[in-house]
Amino acid sequence: MADQDRAQAANTRAEADSRVNGQGGGASSPTAAHDRPSERASEAPPTVIVDDLHIVYRVYGAGGTRGNAPAAFRRILKRQKSPNVREVHAIRGISFTAHRGESIGLIGRNGSGKSTLLRAIAGLLPPTRGAVYTDGQPTLLGVNAALMSDLTGERNIILGCLAMGMTPAQAREHYDDIVEFSGLGDFIDLPMRTYSSGMAQRLRFAIAAVKSHDVLMIDEALATGDAEFRRRSEERIRQLREEAGTVFLVSHSLDVVTQTCTRAIWLDKGIIKMDGDADTVVKAYTKATAR
Numbered sequence: 001m002a003d004q005d006r007a008q009a010a011n012t013r014a015e016a017d018s019r020v021n022g023q024g025g026g027a028s029s030p031t032a033a034h035d036r037p038s039e040r041a042s043e044a045p046p047t048v049i050v051d052d053l054h055i056v057y058r059v060y061g062a063g064g065t066r067g068n069a070p071a072a073f074r075r076i077l078k079r080q081k082s083p084n085v086r087e088v089h090a091i092r093g094i095s096f097t098a099h100r101g102e103s104i105g106l107i108g109r110n111g112s113g114k115s116t117l118l119r120a121i122a123g124l125l126p127p128t129r130g131a132v133y134t135d136g137q138p139t140l141l142g143v144n145a146a147l148m149s150d151l152t153g154e155r156n157i158i159l160g161c162l163a164m165g166m167t168p169a170q171a172r173e174h175y176d177d178i179v180e181f182s183g184l185g186d187f188i189d190l191p192m193r194t195y196s197s198g199m200a201q202r203l204r205f206a207i208a209a210v211k212s213h214d215v216l217m218i219d220e221a222l223a224t225g226d227a228e229f230r231r232r233s234e235e236r237i238r239q240l241r242e243e244a245g246t247v248f249l250v251s252h253s254l255d256v257v258t259q260t261c262t263r264a265i266w267l268d269k270g271i272i273k274m275d276g277d278a279d280t281v282v283k284a285y286t287k288a289t290a291r
């Protein structure tokens with residue numbers, strides 16, 4: 001790890017430690033300017049603690065060659081690593097604490113680690129180092145949310161509700177609300193594979209949003225809807241926050257982040273560049289990316 005990364009990781013870790021201990025951020029920390037939202041929220045109980053998290057992907061078959069068996073045999077005997085395995089260090093020592101009632105936007109350039117961080121908080125990626133602690137069951141609502149493309153929207157609503165822990169009776173109770181929120185109309189009787197990506201996202205959001213979540217994570221869900229659906233989604237996220245959950249939102253739409261989030265975390269090459277109230281962080285990010 002580069003020295004700069006190490007220093008950043010140590011800073012963000014110290015900051016998270018002090019928040020967990022209820023001491024607030026230190027004024028000498030480079031991230032101190034953005035302690036305000038956490039100070040406000042620190043009275044609320046923590047819902048997610050990310051402690052010096054590292055995620056390393058191992059990509060097999062990198063380099064384009066399959067290799068040959070005798071060479072592999074020699075390598076195994078000598079206990080050497082395969083030359084075709086490449087490691088991608090996607091998250092490099094991230095620490096922060098999220099509290100009940102916060103809605104946190106994750107922003108940053110392509111490949112900065114936003115989706116990886118969400119998947120790690122959801123428990124879908126094991127930490128290579130460090131730890132993630134969550135209060136309650138985090139729900140990740142993303143492009144890969146587990147609905148079945150061959151089933152109709154109708155069947156997927158029931159499936160999604162059951163997957164979120166509802167009873168069949170509760171699923172039926174929420175059915176009409178979900179259909180109405182999704183705005184899919186007659187398409188609800190068709191298999192999901194016939195939906196556009198925006199329509200599928202609307203259905204996923206409508207299913208997840210029917211229930212209050214301890215920790216709800218949304219990966220670009222709002223980007224695909226039309227203006228009317230976006231307005232209703234933003235309103236629903238505000239309600240979910242008021243219902244005492246924590247919402248994480250990955251978005252490239254900075255307007256959505258400032259309108260929906262109380263706090264923003266700016267990721268850059270797998271580390272936290274800035275963490276603070278949404279307006280301040282978005283302004284700093286916009287300034288940096290305009291250069």
Ligand SMILES: Nc1ncnc2c1ncn2[C@@H]1O[C@H](COP(=O)(O)OP(=O)(O)OP(=O)(O)O)[C@@H](O)[C@H]1O
Pocket residue numbers: 057058059088089090108109110111112113114115116117
């Ligand atoms: N399954 C994977 N295997 C190997 N490397 C991966 C995998 N998923 C992501 N990466 C790498 O990890 C890094 C972070 O990717 P990630 O998708 O988390 O970024 P992101 O900020 O969400 O990007 P985007 O804004 O483009 O969606 C990138 O370098 C990416 O190439």
